[in-house]
Amino acid sequence: MMYTPAQRWVALAYGLVSHTLFLAAVGVMFVSLYEGLHLSLLHLHGWAAAVGDVILVLQFGLGHSLLLSDQGRRWLARMAPLGLGRELSTTVFAGLASLQLLITFLLWSSSKVLWAAPEGWVKGGLSVLYGISWLLLAKSMSDAGLDVQVGSIGWHSVWRGHAPVFRPFARTGLFRYSRQPIYSSFTLILWTAPVWTPDHLLIAMLWTLYCVGAPVWKEKRYLRFYGQAYARYQAVVPYWFPGRKGRDMSFPTEPSIPAVHDAEVIVIGGGPVGMALACLLGGRGVRVLVVEKRGALPSHSQAIGITPPTLAILSELGLDEAFIGQGLPIHDCHVHGESGALGIASFRQIPGQYPFILSLPQQISMRLLADKLALYPSVKMLRGVEVVSVEQTGDAVTVGLKDEAGVITIRSAAYAVGCDGHRSRVRDLLRMRSRRYDYGHHFVMGDFQDRTALGGEAHLFFTAQGAVESFPLPGGLRRWIVQTKQPEAEPPAGFISEVVRMRSGHIIAPEDQVNQSAFSPWRLDCEQLYDGRVILCGDAAHVMSPIGGQGMNTGFADAEFAALMLHAILRQGQQAGPWLAEYDRCRRKASNTAATRAALGMGLGTWRGKGMSWLRDRLLRHLILRGPMAGIVGPWFAMMTIPFNRAAKSRFVATYMTGNCTEKSQPESRLAFQEESQG
Ligand SMILES: Cc1cc2nc3c(=O)[nH]c(=O)nc-3n(C[C@H](O)[C@H](O)[C@H](O)COP(=O)(O)OP(=O)(O)OC[C@H]3O[C@@H](n4cnc5c(N)ncnc54)[C@H](O)[C@@H]3O)c2cc1C
Structure with a gap:
C-alpha cells in the first residue's frame, strides 16, 4: 500500500464531507431556483440585500475560476494534511464549489417581488424543461468523468492505495457536440426554472455571463497542456452551442489536395x-x-x-x-x-x-x-x-x-x-481517454513437458486455496496457470509444480518446466x-x-x-x-x-x-x-x-x-507509395 491507515481514513473523511456538501448544494439549488429564490436564511433589505446578493453571485464565479487557476491549484494542494494535498485536491475543490453554491442559495436575500409564477400546463412544460436541463448537466458531468467532477477520484484512489490517475480531456457523449456542455447545461438550468423574480433574473444573467466567458481561460490551459490534440478538437467541435460540425469528428473522406503519402x-x-x-x-x-x-x-x-x-x-x-x-x-x-x-x-x-x-x-x-x-x-x-x-x-x-x-x-x-x-x-x-481497472488477482504461469494423463483437453481446478488452470499445447507441452495470493514477481524454482500438486494432485516435475511468467490481470x-x-x-x-x-x-x-x-x-x-x-x-x-x-x-x-x-x-x-x-x-x-x-x-x-451500399465514387487510389526496405 502506498498510503498509511491514517492517510486512508483522512481521505475517506474528506470524501464524506465533500459528497455531503455536494448533495446538499444540488438539493438546495434545485429547490431554490425552482421556487424563484424565495428560500433564505438571511433577511437583509434594500441596498444591503442587493449588495449582499451581488457578492454572493460573484463569489461563486470568481472563487471557482481562482481555484482552477495555477495559483488556485497550489492553494488546493495545501488544504489536506498528512501530505495528501495533491491527491485530495479534486475532493477539496468539489467540496469548496459545493459550499459556494450552498452559501449562495442559503444566504440569498429575496426581493419578495414575484413577476411570474406560471400554473397549469405552462408550469408543467417548464418543469419538464428544468428537469431535462438537470439531466443534461448530469450527463455532461458523467461524460467528463463523474469521479473528477464530484471529487471522488481523489479520496477513492487514496483509499484503494494508489495515486489518482487523471484521464485526458473528454471528447465523447455530449462533448461531441459542444466543448463546454457542463457550462451550457448549467446555463440552461438557470433559464428554465419556471418562477420569475428579480432575484432569478439577476442570478441567471450574471452566471450566464460567467458560463460563457470562463471556459475561455480553461481552454487556454488545456491548449497549453494537451497541445495539438486539443487544437484539433477545437477545430471540429463548437465551443458552447451544439453545432453542425460537432456531429462528425472525422475528417473529410477524400484528401482535398491529391496527396503523396508513403502508404x-x-x-x-x-x-x-x-x-x-x-x-x-x-x-x-x-x-x-x-x-x-x-x-x-x-x-x-x-x-x-x-x-x-x-x-x-x-x-x-x-x-x-x-x-x-x-x-x-x-x-x-x-x-x-x-x-x-x-x-x-x-x-x-x-x-x-x-x-x-x-x-x-x-x-x-x-x-x-x-x-x-x-x-x-x-x-x-x-x-x-x-x-x-x-x-x-x-x-x-x-x-x-x-x-x-x-x-x-x-x-x-x-x-x-x-x-x-x-x-x-x-x-x-x-490523448485518447481510457479507464483502467485492476482486478487484484495474481497468477503465475509456466509451460511444461506433459507427462500427465490429462490428454488433449483443458482442465480447471477450483479449490479453496485458489485456482489452477491447465491447457494442452502442441509439441507435447502443457500450460499450467496458478492463482497466487500476492503478485509473485520472481517465484522460486518449483513453485508452480508445488502449487499444482497441492491443489490438483497432479505431479509435474520442475525439471520439465520450459518457461515461466507472472501476471496480474487488469482491464482497460x-x-x-x-x-x-x-x-x-x-x-x-x-x-x-x-x-x-x-x-x-x-x-x-x-x-x-x-x-x-x-x-x-x-x-x-x-x-x-x-x-x-x-x-x-x-x-x-x-x-x-x-x-x-x-x-x-x-x-x-x-x-x-x-x-x-x-x-x-x-x-x-x-x-x-x-x-x-x-x-x-x-x-x-x-x-x-x-x-x-x-x-x-x-x-x-x-x-x-453484399454491395448494396451507394458508393459515392470508386476512385483509384491517388496515393503514391514509396518503396521501403522490408524488415
Ligand atoms: C498470459 C497471457 C495469456 C493470454 N492468453 C490469451 C489467449 O489464450 N487468447 C487470447 O485471445 N488472448 C490472450 N491473451 C491476450 C493477448 O496476448 C493479447 O490480447 C494480444 O497479444 C494483443 O495483441 P496486439 O497485437 O493487440 O498487441 P501486442 O501483442 O502487445 O503487440 C503490440 C506490438 O506493438 C509493438 N509496439 C508497441 N509500441 C510501439 C511503437 N511505439 N512503435 C512500434 N511498435 C510498437 C510491440 O513491440 C508489439 O509487437 C493473453 C495475454 C497474456 C498476458
Missing part, C-alpha cells in the same frame, strides 16, 4: 493484431506500412486459445489450415472442484467448421502471420523502428519513426491504425476507438483479463472490421464518418462484452476459502454445467455469442459486403 495505411505495431490487419488489407490491395519496434519476432508465448470466429477470419487469409496444422484442437474443458469433478464445458456442439478452441502458442501464430504478410506486394514491414510521434492534418497522418540508431524519419498516410498493445503510445500521444476500456484519421485495434483499444483467453481473439475481430472499413473508405470513396462511428459502436460493444465475461469467469474461479468454494461447487455442478446451461457454456467461452464477433453481424457492414 495508404500505416499500421503501428506488428503484434498478432497488427499483422492480421496488414494481411487483411494486403489481400484487398491496400498499400500498408507496418512499423514494429521489436527487431525480431518474440519467442515467448502469451495467447494460446484461438476461437472459431478467429479461425473463420483466418480462413479469409487462407491461414486456418496452417494454424490448425500447427495447433492442437481442444474439444472439452473439464471442471473440478473441492468436491470432485463438477462437469464439462464442451465445444463439440459449436456449429460450423471449427467445433473446438485451437491451442497454439502466440509466437507460432505470429510467425505464420509474418510469413503470410511477406507475400503481399502492397504490404511493407519495418522492424526495429519505434513510432515516437503521431500528428494529424485534415488530409493525412504523419508518424515519426525512430530507428535503432536513434535516427528519426517522418512517414505519412491517409490513415494510421494503432495496434501497439496495452501500453499504446498512439493512445497516449493522441477506451472511450472512443478512433480520433480523426487514427484508429485503435487490439490491446491498444481494450485490455481484458487473460483468464478467459479473449484478448487476441477480440483484436482479430477488430482487425477484420478495420480492414473492411479502410478498404471501403480508401478504395470505394465511402464516407469515413459513418464507418468510424459504426466501428466504434460495434467494437466497443464486443470488447466490453468479452472483457466482462472474462472478468466473470475469472471472478468465479478465484473465490477462495471453504465457504465460497462449497458455493462455487454447487453453482457449477447443479446450475452452470448441467441441463440447458451446459450447452451454453461451451459456445460462451468460444466467443460464439459475443456481439459482432464477425464484422458482417453489423447490418451496416453486411450492406457494404
